[in-house]
Amino acid sequence: MSAPSRIALLGAGNIGSALLGGILNSGITTPDRLIATVRSPENAAALSQRLGIRVLAGENLKAIEGAEVIILAVKPLLIPRLIEEIRWGLRDDRVLVSLAASFPMETIERLMGRRLPTFRAMPNIPVLVGEGATGLAYNSDVSAEHIALVESIFRAVGTVSYVAEDQLHAVTALSGSGPAYIYMVIEAMIAGGLKMGLSHDVATRLAEQTVLGAAKLVRETGLHPAVLKDQVITPAGVTIAAVHELERHGLRSTLISAIEIATAHSRHLTAQLQDRLNPKE
Ligand SMILES: NC(=O)c1ccc[n+]([C@@H]2O[C@H](COP(=O)([O-])OP(=O)(O)OC[C@H]3O[C@@H](n4cnc5c(N)ncnc54)[C@H](OP(=O)(O)O)[C@@H]3O)[C@@H](O)[C@H]2O)c1
Known part of the structure; x- marks a missing residue:
């Protein structure tokens, strides 16, 4: 060996x-x-x-x-x-x-x-x-x-x-910067729990475990997140009321745009760095 x-x-x-x-x-x-x-x-x-x-x-x-x-x-x-x-x-x-x-x-x-x-x-x-x-x-x-x-x-x-x-x-925009987006989601879920009267500790533990568990289910089932989302929704239930509100405010399209903008910004930073290191090129 x-x-x-x-x-x-x-x-x-x-x-x-x-x-x-x-x-x-x-x-x-x-x-x-x-x-x-x-x-x-x-x-x-x-x-x-x-x-x-x-x-x-x-x-x-x-x-x-x-x-x-x-x-x-x-x-x-x-x-x-x-x-x-x-x-x-x-x-x-x-x-x-x-x-x-x-x-x-x-x-x-x-x-x-x-x-x-x-x-x-x-x-x-x-x-x-x-x-x-x-x-x-x-x-x-x-x-x-x-x-x-x-x-x-x-x-x-x-x-x-x-x-x-x-x-x-695109990798930089999705997963390099991605933890910041997820921290914002966790932060907001905690704030939502607080607003509805949960203690800080309980809201934090529920939010962090929900993100961890949801990610693990995507990995372990191999199912598309849209399919997993549908499994949580019951007709006229609580989840669909929240999902409608998220759709109304464009959660998914905001994240897609964020990744598009971050990808463009990463390209721009590379171009800037090359100009700086090699002004004549
Ligand atoms: N952070 C992220 O999420 C992330 C993600 C992907 C890629 N990256 C890349 O990973 C790299 C490091 O990022 P980081 O967040 O780990 O930065 P960091 O925590 O600031 O670490 C940089 C390290 O470089 C050391 N250093 C500075 N000058 C040096 C020298 N002349 N010789 C030897 N060591 C020197 C510093 O030493 P001291 O501790 O003594 O100052 C420090 O430990 C960056 O190029 C970044 O683009 C970072």
Whole structure:
């Protein structure tokens, strides 16, 4: 059996540290073959203590020494500086995985001055509880072995869906930003319960469990949500009265438009970033 992969994760913040936890829990590699970086020495010490792995403050070039998979998890605007720092240490057989939103693989390649097997991942914040939804795209240098390895990293913190790179804009709009929409729904359901006299605790528990349970039923039955919705509706009942009110205010069409607008905004941010990095293009 081959040794587990050496993985370096650069920029272990919210998403990065959740991925590290998932990698360790799933046994994809061992703590001695996993290394991370953050910016501040205090955060490095705290994370190292929490996860039991080496965490460096900066020193990204040192961190990628011997790493087969290099995950870029800093904020998008820091990617050019990070690539400048590590590019001399990148060997041709390394696999890059970028989490940076709105940052195309083509721009990464241009900054590196070469091509490597590269993935772009768009996870979402529930990776923190092992229930993330990640959209993955990759370039033509990636092998089946690379796909299996990178997929296992994101499967350790949720589900993986493959898309063409251009579709990552829609993934960002649907699942990347999606938790915010669902939090708004939960928030409003709690407020509705409060208005009708339920206690804060009871309203919160009922709302969160309703969203969790409804999502689980969609997954486990494989039924279309419209079919599941119909099963809750009885003629002249309570649910249809509420559903009519939601339809009157355009809940579904508002969400469809929100995803359409967010997709366009993601494209716009990518164009803006490219202008900024390469004003003449
Ligand atoms: N949050 C989301 O929902 C989400 C979803 C999909 C994709 N993404 C992408 O994931 C990436 C990370 O997002 P995040 O929310 O996890 O950000 P974050 O919590 O701000 O984490 C960024 C991390 O980068 C570290 N850092 C900054 N400069 C560094 C340097 N020079 N060398 C090494 N580490 C450095 C920071 O260290 P310190 O902690 O010491 O400052 C911090 O730990 C972004 O590119 C974002 O576009 C985020």
